[in-house]
Amino acid sequence: MTEPLGGPRRQRWLVATTEYAGLTNYTGGIGRHYAALLPALVRAGVDVDLVVCADGGLSTDVDLGGVRLVATAETLGRSSRVRTMIRNARVVRRAYRRRRYDRVLLPEWSALGSALPRSAPLVTNLATSLRLSNRISGFTLRDFPAADRFAVVVQDALETRQITRSAALVAISTAMLARTHDLVGDLPPFVVVRNCIDVAAVRIAATTSALPERWPSGSAPTVLFLGRLERRKGVVEAVSAYARLVQDAPDARLVLAGASGDGRFEPQVAALLDLVPASARGQVVWLGHVPGDELFRAVASASVVMCPSRWEGFGNVALEVRTIGTPLVVTSGSGYDDFCTDGVDCSMVRPCDVGALAEALREILQDPVAARHRASVAAQTVDRYAPDPVARDLVAAVDGLLGRAG
Known part of the structure; x- marks a missing residue:
């Protein structure tokens, strides 16, 4: 019998996101990507725990293909954007502290990993930061209403904090890696791993x-x-x-x-x-x-x-x-x-x-x-670009950056 990918002990990953196909009301590209990728990681020999922090309600009666939904945070009512970001980061931190994880995989959007300790094996999946999104759209801080500018500054700062404090970065394309370097400067160890679709x-x-x-x-x-x-x-x-x-x-x-x-x-x-x-x-x-x-x-x-x-x-x-x-x-x-x-x-x-x-x-x-x-x-x-080859390449790439776990 072959050993599970990652060695004799199965790796355990914590993954957090703001959208996930089948669970969240809104699902864009990253949500469909994670919904395809995480079950493939399980098939590749990784135990995956999932945290979802989303706007609106969640549909939890979904077959997640072996992924364990360990925490959720729903934004209801008129919670401020800053309060929601801080709350979500704390939810992720609490989930991380409950057990030992070999990897913590998070997109930089909404800075879900900004409250994790420096010792965390944080792997930031470079998808699109707020700063990059505004740059592409041609927005500057002055274009936002005065009441929103503080939230924009806070989100930008927290996302940058997560990126620079990461143990490793996984960019979704060579262009994403280059733009992040232009915006942030020196980066932690990085690699490019393509997205997947089912x-x-x-x-x-x-x-x-x-x-x-x-x-x-x-x-x-x-x-x-x-x-x-x-x-x-x-x-x-x-x-x-x-x-x-x-x-x-x-x-x-x-x-x-x-x-x-x-x-x-x-x-x-x-x-x-x-x-x-x-x-x-x-x-x-x-x-x-x-x-x-x-x-x-x-x-x-x-x-x-x-x-x-x-x-x-x-x-x-x-x-x-x-x-x-x-x-x-x-x-x-x-x-x-x-x-x-x-x-x-x-x-x-x-x-x-x-x-x-x-x-x-x-x-x-x-x-x-x-x-x-x-x-x-x-x-x-x-x-x-199917989930299984991407999952195998992702595990191998992260192991190459952080050392083989398990």
Whole structure:
């Protein structure tokens, strides 16, 4: 019998996050990544304890694939942002003190590990810090209302504290590692380990799930935008590119799938519609946040999917599109570069280039055969992003940085 990965004794990891597919109301890329990764870590011979600190209620009657949910913290009512961050960090610290852990894996977002002792085997998963998010969006402290500025400063400071006090860093892409170094300076030992998606589950859902409500009917081409309605996700460029596209493809529809951003800073649906010619506004559909497998069926039903982020740490949703085999347009110069190649498995354009984005969409609609060929090439390369190989690589990478545990 072979020994479990990590040696004769199973490693025990504590993982904490603010979103987790199946448990939390809102689940983005990091939540789907962890929900796929942690059961794979269990299969690789790691005992995994999970702490979830989320907004709203949690669904706890979920099969977690051997992962133990050891603590939760729900933000209800009107708790201040600073109080919530401090409370969540203390919840993680209490969970850490209850037993011995070989690794503590946390994203830097919301600084869940900022209250851990320096002796903790803290591995920060560099996903996207608040400072980086604001930098991408073009926000400075003055852009926030005076009442919110203290919370922004505190979150930035706590996230930076967690990063610099970590025993090791695992970045989700080479671009993420480089940007973090630019923002923070000297870093603890680091390595890049790709994100994962549940490749098999995504493919099944793409063919068996129902379409989201309000998905447009008929055979006219459908352009799907995936991402929150935020500037950093390129939603302004996406709608502007569609406005140019309908001049040549007047029957094309645009579907926006993603939660709205903060109305104080981000464009809302009404403002986005103002960018579209009046004759085509009825062809724009906003689905809002699509939490379930209906999203994958939507991807499979789209003529083309665009993820035109101004900058992206990794881009799990683009990887899901590739898995399904739908033509894809992404931007260059960020995390997409780690797994996308222009003209081979997708179309890549410069960020914030509305003209180039519109042209890429136009070419795909005009030559769907070539676009589908690129999509089929992409679908053949996603197995290395499945949970089990990523989990094995993650354990080996962390052991390489911190020494073999167990």
